[in-house]
Amino acid sequence: MKRILPLLILAIIFSGCASIYLAPNGKTIANKHEIIAIVKPKVSIKARKKDNADAIQESQRTSSIEFQQEIYKYMLKRKSKGKILVDIQDVEETNALLAKSGKDIQFLTTSEICDILGVDGVITSNFGLSKPMSAGGAIALALLAGVGTNTNEVVVTLSIKNCEDKSLIWKYDHKYSGGIGSSPSRLVEGLMRHASKKMPYFKR
Numbered sequence: 001m002k003r004i005l006p007l008l009i010l011a012i013i014f015s016g017c018a019s020i021y022l023a024p025n026g027k028t029i030a031n032k033h034e035i036i037a038i039v040k041p042k043v044s045i046k047a048r049k050k051d052n053a054d055a056i057q058e059s060q061r062t063s064s065i066e067f068q069q070e071i072y073k074y075m076l077k078r079k080s081k082g083k084i085l086v087d088i089q090d091v092e093e094t095n096a097l098l099a100k101s102g103k104d105i106q107f108l109t110t111s112e113i114c115d116i117l118g119v120d121g122v123i124t125s126n127f128g129l130s131k132p133m134s135a136g137g138a139i140a141l142a143l144l145a146g147v148g149t150n151t152n153e154v155v156v157t158l159s160i161k162n163c164e165d166k167s168l169i170w171k172y173d174h175k176y177s178g179g180i181g182s183s184p185s186r187l188v189e190g191l192m193r194h195a196s197k198k199m200p201y202f203k204r
Contacts, residue, residue, distance in 0.1 A: 030200035
């Protein structure tokens with residue numbers, strides 16, 4: 001019951017309206033992909049005047065890594081169960097290849113990212129948080145700025161880009177509110193459970 005209750009709460013939270021786009025030929029294109037990559041999400045945390053800038057920046061950095069890892073773990077688990085056929089590039093390799101390029105991913109085009117990673121599709125994401133969610137970042141900020149356990153609004157965008165023609169084949173946007181105590185793993189679990197219903201890589 002203790003494990004089921006959080007999932008029920010997340011199911012209720014994510015049952016609200018979400019904006020989902022699937023290109024007319026998106027499923028056909030996705031079926032041709034052999035390997036995809038999940039790049040580190042862009043995480044932005046709304047800072048207040050009294051917040052410590054270094055703590056906010058560190059929380060954004062650690063949260064980005066955590067969200068990437070959790071999305072990867074979720075998809076890898078589904079692949080092991082035969083619910084995803086496409087291969088998923090190990091995120092450590094993804095990060096290493098991008099780091100080796102010496103370029104800031106924020107300023108790279110889809111074409112450049114695809115060339116660096118050598119994949120057929122790229123999953124990108126953005127997480128907008130009103131407060132830190134990363135455990136380490138949240139604790140650091142709480143110690144420096146006295147942030148408590150108030151409600152945290154989260155705005156999430158997931159996108160899939162096709163490397164062959166650099167087109168957007170799928171996009172998911174959603175916003176919800178949850179406690180700051182919610183971990184990245186719980187957020188991503190609820191997010192992916194909801195988003196994967198329309199994500200073209202998942203078998204129905």
